[in-house]
Amino acid sequence: MRNRKPVYILTSLFITSFAIIGMLAFLSKKAITKKNGFSRRLLTSALIPRKQITVPTKLVKLISMQSGKIFFQEESPYEILSTNFSLDSLHAIKLHLSADKKLGTNVRMFIQDHHLYLASRDMPAIITYDLESGNAYNHVLRDYFNQETMFSTDHFILKARDRASESHRFIKLDLNIKDSIPEDNFSDRKVIGGFETSGKLYYDTATKQACYSYFYQNGFICMDSNLNLTLKARTIDTITHRDIKVARIARSLTMKQPPQLINYNGCVADGKLFLESMLKADNEYELDFNENSIVDVYSLKDGGYKGSFYLPAYKGKKAHQFQVIDQKLYALYGKTVVLYDLEFIADL
């Protein structure tokens, strides 16, 4: 009888420890700490990974899909990767470009037919590379830029820095016409530096608009290919002002302190903007928000909010880039690409 006492003690300790863990997990789900003053409407419980592929090097960007292939940009600008839609195969395509120090991490690639475009922000230039012949041509630009999107063959919209005023504005670039570079008429030329209006530029083929979402302020804008403002929309957060202080150190401009990110990653597809928000809604659990990326969906026709979903982390890492193609979401996690079904967006 005396020998059984430790068994009882151990059993009760075991049950108590589980009860405590359960209670703490329940309380952590209940604990909604910081209020940001807005709510989200979740479209689905969780995205389920359908397929995945791991490649030898870190991926920077999903370039594009065409002819049944998906192209990926690697950290090195001298090679790109291609796979099929279901991520079953992998091919490396070597780019025979002459080595250049400025052709480093600040390059974003685009593909149209057999033409690969390398937008080099550090040069500044757009390099056209023929994937069939291996010939390259360097289109050197006057102004530095830090966002770019291609809207048709040889045509780009860039967010570029004006050397004289130090302000940033959108410019339209036709690689075949070098003399005339039209500028938008809505950017504020009094804002010095690109920090306050930092963001991400996309092109939606469905609505034929270039759209730009802000990193540090509420909302997004869209423009047509002639740089006319077509949409100015609010995002669901309640941020009303941008708290950015620009510091001038000799000739350089920087920010005095890192501001709160409002929205960061994003992509456009079929008339919708998929925007990763960095702010937790009041009806969200801290744990869900911290362990996943929350993506808000907006219409690019009227700017309306459609709903949100969680993009899961992979091996503890959040996606650093994602792209929606044909109701499928491809998320990049370092060297891994994960494919998720996104069928519910068809009804939005």
Add this chain to the structure above:
Amino acid sequence: MKKVKLSLAALVLIIAIAGTATANANADQLEPCKTFDPKEQICLGGSDLECCEDGGGIRNYP
């Protein structure tokens, strides 16, 4: 003759100083953020988040 030599020497000196100053200014302009991040430890680039900018270009955070 001595005055001419002295004037020429002064002129050469002025041109040399002005040339060096211009070359340095141009070097600063060519290398982005040289004054803010001279050792290139902060604005390493890679992300879309802007870190620093000047006449030499725009640098982003890693």
